[in-house]
Amino acid sequence: MIGSLRRAFAAVALVVTLATPAFAQDAPTAPTTPEGWRDLALSDLAAARDVLTAQTPIPFDRDNPTYPAWLAEGYGQAEARARDARDAAGHFYALALYLNGFNDPHIDVNPVANLSTAQWPGFIAASRNGGALVVMRDENDADAPPIGAQILSCEGRTLASLAEERLYPFVLNGRLALDRRRGVTRLFLERSIPGAPAPSVCRIAVDGAERDITLRWRALPDPPESYWAAYQDASAGAAASWGVSEPTPGVTWIGIPTFSSGSETAPQLEQLIRDINARGDAMRNGRAIVIDVRGNGGGNSAWADRIAIAIFGEAPVQRANRVSSSSSGVDWRASPENIAYWREWLTSVAIPEFGANSEAVDFAEGAIQGMERALDRNPPLWRQGSPFVSRGGGLTQRRPRGEDAPFPARVYLLSNGTCGSSCLNFADTVLFVPGVQLIGSATAGDGPYMEVRNVTLPSGLAVLTIPQKVWRGMGRGALEAYEPDIAYDGAWDDASVRAWTMGLIAAQ
Structure with a gap:
């Protein structure tokens, strides 16, 4: 907005979140049966596709062909996952697979309420020097790895490959430096992504000596504020x-x-x-x-x-x-x-x-x-x-x-x-x-x-973030x-x- 076209076109990017419901709705009511969650996942997914088709430039974008391609192909993949949805997590992560698959920070979906009770393995890890270090531990668990322990691998695989398979299809973006850093910490937070379980066994190094540990997942500390503060410091900061x-x-x-x-x-x-x-x-x-x-x-x-x-x-x-x-x-x-x-x-x-x-x-x-x-x-x-x-x-x-x-x-x-x-x-x-x-x-x-701008899906249980324009x-x-x-x-x-x-x- 200082005499530059580039500035004018981005004048109010991510301006504010206005209430922009796409569908008339009452207060959200969660299903009570697995079949209800499956049907809701399928209907919300179809609504998300319809919003992207009717209200974004994606269907007409010849310059960025991966977007219209994923609009169709990604829907098929997400629909298969939605058919397996049996609970709130299954409902949300079917949507997340679809929206996150565009690999664009301005296309997203978020749940209205917590999906499940978070769990941790008794420690928090942070990305350091291309690896991972334990930066917080459960002091009441003698078996928890000590602060400073290196996490070398989990289930015989690098942490990067686990994040690529179990996190990035649903959350974060492995092409961004911050999300790779966040991914290390996020691997050790269980949020019940269907088909993408948290690690069960990891290999660590303490003072140069390597050993395997079995991760024991548990509820977060009560109260959880100190945990979340440490989690934030370990990931984004x-x-x-x-x-x-x-x-x-x-x-x-x-x-x-x-x-x-x-x-x-x-x-x-x-x-x-x-x-x-x-x-x-x-x-x-x-x-x-x-x-x-x-x-x-x-x-x-x-x-x-x-x-x-x-x-x-x-x-x-x-x-x-x-x-x-x-x-x-x-x-x-x-x-x-x-x-x-x-x-x-x-x-x-x-x-x-x-x-x-x-x-x-x-x-x-x-x-x-x-x-x-x-x-x-x-x-x-x-x-x-x-x-x-x-x-x-x-x-x-x-x-x-x-x-x-x-x-x-x-x-x-x-x-x-x-x-x-x-x-x-x-x-x-x-x-x-x-x-x-x-x-x-x-x-x-x-x-x-x-x-x-934001669009609430028909269920009222998830909110889309959709873009209105595309830069040439x-x-x-x-x-x-x-x-x-x-x-x-x-x-x-x-x-x-x-x-x-x-x-x-x-x-x-």
Whole structure:
């Protein structure tokens, strides 16, 4: 939204979750028989396919043929699994197989309630140095492996191959660095995926001595809060804390855990911009600026643009956007439901948060008008932007190198791997300002689909995330991520990450 087509097309990616039910429904009622769960799985799966067919660009996407192919082929695979559903887990994971099979972060399904009681084997594992380490154990279990034990394999197989077979078809995405890290931890959390059992026997190494252990699955500690905190630290790690701070003289730390619009987050983002502006040249002439986007999975790019300008100034941001932009366009799927979504977003988000004369309002009104014109077309797509687009891909390899930074302070973009969608658009700007270093983990990667909204399935027991448009000539290829200039492979709890970052600043 700073004179760049790339920014305009991603202006409100992952904006907010508005209530967008596709089907009239009462409060969800769970089946009481195995046959009831089977029938519900089949009907919800058919509804999911119908929504994707009627409300997304997927059926007409010749540029990304794997999407329409999976729309049909994946449905057949998921239908076979749905016929075997006998409980809530069978119902949900049949849907998950279908939606996760698109391998796109903007196509997803989530249960409304917990599926089953989680279990653990008496320890939590974390990815370290290409392997896995025990980072928490049940202190009441003398047989639980000690903290620091290496997990070498399970059932005679590598952890990576187990995750590929038993996790990635249903949850996570093995092509993303964060999800590979999460996958190690997730293998040792039993969630009753039908046909994908948790490991039963693993080989570990303690002080160089190897031995096999039999995993004894049990209920989580009671209360479970300490377990879930340790689980989060072991996988994704802590999210950034809101605000601007100065951990040591000359170092400014800017925490941005989300760009999402909302009644709680919008005031926090506005305050963050005020606090950054208040530091201004003193911050830019200091020793270092840390832009902490741990936990940030996107939101509204209008906020991202304003924060980038507050940090760097308008001229460096405009230059960065010119360098990282390409000839591109997007195809919107015209449907009554998508148009209704944007009408609601216009009145509930755009005008209250950005004002009646804002670019966000112009964006929403343009989308509504464009889709209305395309409703009766065949195919029902509205092209926004250039009809002629560049090939796309490879943007992450074109960052500026060897150019002078715009001001004295060193700038670090701190990632734990969650940075996708509008956060990834933010990275497209920040990492094209000369001198900025990406530290920590690789970013996430986006597929070509975006601008999501939620749709509740007829059962009321699961909610789809569906995209409304597809990007043509996208600068980053599908799931293309920025690799870190300086990688971190330690513990991802907040204290450890902050200590490592401050040590890095001191060393440079």
